Amino acid sequence: MTHKSALPETPAIAAAVDEHPEIVEFRYVDDIPGANPMVVAKTTGFLGGSELRRYCRERGGSAEFDVLVVDEMPKPDISAADLRSLAEQAQEGAFSAFATPQGPVETALVEMWERLLEFAPISVLDDFVELGGDSLIALEVAVEISQTWGRNLSLVDLIDASSIRRLARILDTTTDGSR
Incomplete structure (x- = not known):
């Protein structure tokens, strides 16, 4: 139509x-x-x-x-x-494309971004900056990632990752999967 x-x-x-x-x-x-x-x-x-x-x-x-x-x-x-x-x-x-989270890391990141960006729904392929993400929100994301997964990522790493799918891949390859 x-x-x-x-x-x-x-x-x-x-x-x-x-x-x-x-x-x-x-x-x-x-x-x-x-x-x-x-x-x-x-x-x-x-x-x-x-x-x-x-x-x-x-x-x-x-x-x-x-x-x-x-x-x-x-x-x-x-x-x-x-x-x-x-x-x-x-x-x-x-x-x-709208893509739903696959696995617990992507699911947790979607929930985090939706809360911090006050934007829902978020596709795991959406770009952080296009969603309204800025350096202050990226800092909040970095703090929550550190608290949840014990990983310290720089703001540059977060912005470069740009999407939940890419960020989850970074976290999956650098953690033992525990929270």
Whole structure:
């Protein structure tokens, strides 16, 4: 479905996306077995996937969906599978996948970031700085990591890791797994 004005039967995600002021046009895709729903969107400026997910969550919709930002909308008859393929080939930053935590380290880090950043939900692939993370919050993260895992990471290490998935890999390879 491609639109800018939501229909009454539109899923809650699409209805919330439709209300976002930076969305010019979009297509909501939820018919790919085993894949997250996806929003393909043309915007007025830069709008990241994490920000669009936050916007939808604040309006009572689910926020577990992927986002592909495009300069021009694909033809209406393009299949959902071809849209997914287009997303996989997108330039860096244009596609934002929502990935849930795998394992106790990623789960604990998601909970920590959501609390400290006051932002939910957070994908394990979301970028710390794009979520609003700054040096003060990074310092809080470093302190909590030290208290939880006994690892002292520099602020540079935290910013360089950029995502929960990368940070968890660092913690998994440098700790014995105990808390």
